[in-house]
Amino acid sequence: MGILSGIARYLRLLGGLAVYTLNRELAFRGNFLVKVSVEVIWLAILIAFYRVVFARTSTVAGWDEPQYLFFVGCFFALNGLIEMLFLENCNEFAELVRTGDLDGLLLKPIDEQFLITCRRIDWGTAPNVLMGSAVMGIALANAGWQPDLLRIATFLVTFVCGTAIAYGFMLMLTSISVWMVRNQSLMEMWWLFSSLARYPKEIFSGPWAEPLGAFFTYCVPILVVVNVPANAMVRVLDGPMVALTIAATVLLLWASRRFFHYALRSYRSASS
Amino acid sequence: MSIIEVDGLTKTYQVAQKKEGVLGALRGLYRREYREVHAVERIHFRIEPGEMVAFLGPNGAGKTTTLKMLSGLIYPTAGQARVLGYVPWERADVFRRQFALVMGQKNQLWWDLPAADSFQLLREIYAIPPAEFKSTLDELTGLLGVEKLTRQAVRELSLGERMKMELIAALLHRPRLLLLDEPTIGLDVVAQGMIQKCLRDYHARRGVTTLLTSHYMRDVEALCDRVIVINHGHLVYDGPLSRIVERFSETKLIRLQFEAEAPDDLGRFGEVVRRDGPFAEVKVGRSQVAAVLAAVLDRHSVADVSVEEPPLEEVIARVFEEARASHDAA
Structure with a gap:
């Protein structure tokens, strides 16, 4: 099978899975509506909070209000994309291992x-991607932003890289379930991950915080996930950081896939 | 070329031993003890194209573990296996496209959606051409009599109906090898019969090689000519179904119907299993059947007589007992 036909087949499958999961979600409309409402309220609270902050100061860690609003939108869209595509699936993996239902897959x-x-596509979090995109659009309009093809291209590439880095970390955490069987720590670890990714890396200043910021930028590159695409679009187009993000993506996708397959070798398949 | 070749296949698990009480649980946090469980030990067998083979053994004998290794779900501790010419645990796509594993206690269909939606998804996954998909689906729904149920949510189907849908899902891609792990577990007699008939008919049409584990001897008698028996991870019998009865059963059952009340001296010929009015059943040694029949017919007026093999359940139970005794002795 050629690479192109292989990609086409997987895209078709993804489309098929998306349709089936949408049918399933809509079979439980109440649950779907509650999930969407919670996400809308959460974004509203977040924006209200930052408006209060910027009513008292003109910049936070060097980011002015439209720039910060763009950062928040970028985080919301990227986080929403990960939650929509991967979080529920990865979270269910431990249960699949525990019950042996992984066999069928x-x-x-x-x-x-x-x-x-x-x-499974978690359609309940899909509106987050749209809301995040809308917030980014509003932020750009507020800043009087002029279209710049290089910035747009860099933003798109690094946004995809940020999503892939988050996916790579999630896959590694998920793989551990094969040995742990119960892996409730995945959600806690994901919360920690998203908590780190949701702030500009400039907040890590001072003698204690700076090494921590460097660690989460160069060793465990969580801070590049939202910072690099947001920076590329509304602040500094930092070539080395973009290169680091792309390299980290390739390395992490490769390592997480190897680790996942290594973990599957230890799968014991629960007794029937 | 054999469809399945198994040479010295072995699977050993390390099973954590949990200590009793809170102190035991706390101790387990830093020092955990493990026990080795030999699920499958150095088994060898071959299965040729088109065979329907029963893989029997008591609970915990290693049947399901063997099926899981043959389908590539788990890695063996030692030994080799080739299934359809592939090493199963390498899980090559081309290998997985050619076989199906049906487990009676697990389902692969989407619980909240109609089975037809799962079938469509499987069509995409197995890349089945639309015309072939339609003809196979029509054939299978017809064989199992479930044409009107495919648009009903799976969770609303009865256990028997769900099992039929699982079987359809497993056969949609026309596998060359079918691994069945307790496919009729929990089903009523009618549903069991229907599944057996479908498997028999499908085998006759497509010649699919089948390896079946089941605790229901009706499944085995209805479907398989060859039996492999495993116990405590060891192979204890591999041969024709008919010969297992000869080898492991020393007796036959003589059913008698007398002209008058059944006589009370039948105990001299063998073990009297039943005596009820003119009817009697006597278990006698295989080599003594002719002599016993001659003696009974000589002494009494007999209206009807038949000689039968003991029920397969009884024979298999004897196989398991013998295997257990030799394992314990070893």
């Missing part, structure tokens, strides 16, 4: 990583 003639991490 491993038997299918398709990439295991794709099927396990993409089989």
